[in-house]
Structure formats: C-alpha cells, structure tokens
Amino acid sequence: MTDCVFCGIVSGVSPAHVVYSDDDVIAFLDLSPITRGHTLVVPRKHSSGLADLDPEIGGKMFGAGQRIAGAMRSSAIGADGVNLAMNDGRAASQTVFHSHLHVVPRHAGDKLTFAKGFLTRRAGDLESTAAVLRSALESQS
Ligand SMILES: [Zn+2]
Numbered sequence: 001m002t003d004c005v006f007c008g009i010v011s012g013v014s015p016a017h018v019v020y021s022d023d024d025v026i027a028f029l030d031l032s033p034i035t036r037g038h039t040l041v042v043p044r045k046h047s048s049g050l051a052d053l054d055p056e057i058g059g060k061m062f063g064a065g066q067r068i069a070g071a072m073r074s075s076a077i078g079a080d081g082v083n084l085a086m087n088d089g090r091a092a093s094q095t096v097f098h099s100h101l102h103v104v105p106r107h108a109g110d111k112l113t114f115a116k117g118f119l120t121r122r123a124g125d126l127e128s129t130a131a132v133l134r135s136a137l138e139s140q141s
Helices: 005-011 055-074 111-120 126-140
Strands: 018-021 025-029 039-043 081-085 101-106
Touching: 005 025, 005 039, 018 055, 018 126, 025 055, 025 126, 039 055, 055 081, 055 101, 055 126
Parallel strands: none
Antiparallel strands: 018 025, 025 039, 039 101, 081 101
16 A cells, blocks of 8 residues: 555655564554654554454554553653553544554543643654663563
8 A cells, every 4th residue: 555654654665763563563653642652553564444454463463562551661651551542443533544553651640631632642752752662672572
C-alpha cells in the first residue's frame, strides 16, 4: 500500500521515532500523543483493521504492547498504569487504516491531564522520549 503512512514507516521511507521492532511488528511514538510516551504498535504486513489482521500477528502486537507497557512503568516515563487500545473502524475513531495498537501511559490521578492531552495532543520532545523507552526495553532483555 503505497499511500499508507504506516507502510511508509515500516519500509523506512517515512521517518518515525521507533522504540521497538522485530520481524513482525514495529512500534513508534504517536506524533500527537495523548500522554508522553504514547506509542503505536503496527504489523509490518499491511492490514486495515481487525477483519483482515492475522490473529497470530495480533497476538504479537499485543505481546509487544505488554513489553512496552513494562518499559513505560520501569523508565522515567513513570507510568502507574497503561491503556492498550485498538480503534477498529471509522465509527470507533480509527483514523489511519493500517492496524495499530495504542499503548498509552497513565499516571495516578491523571483524569484531567489525560482529558486535556486527548484534546491538545502536543508532541513534546519525541526523540528524548523514544530514547528513554528504547533504553528501558533493552534492559528488559
Ligand atoms: Zn499500511
């Protein structure tokens, strides 16, 4: 899919702040994060949503999400909790039609800042945030 922005990231044509990658999935920071560290896990092979996503690859996306969630808790991101979410279909607020799992760090009592982040979605310093997560993921293995 040449017009797919996430396929562009998978192929290396488009830049991204990659925090994790393996043979099946790649994870990078959301350019408009709800909270600092908000990451997207995508399959390397294009699928537009749940209907055409290989369940085995879906499991690998979830597994990567679990590892990244651990890195969010153990690193300077300092997450107290994590939301894993997949928006499937326009009615569910899916905006990029290449399957992706949102991994969103949460902090105790962050209801208001989370709501504000949902509206403003400011990038902040993505490169330093990516470096923090990459380092935490490396120290996991
Ligand atoms: Zn794609």
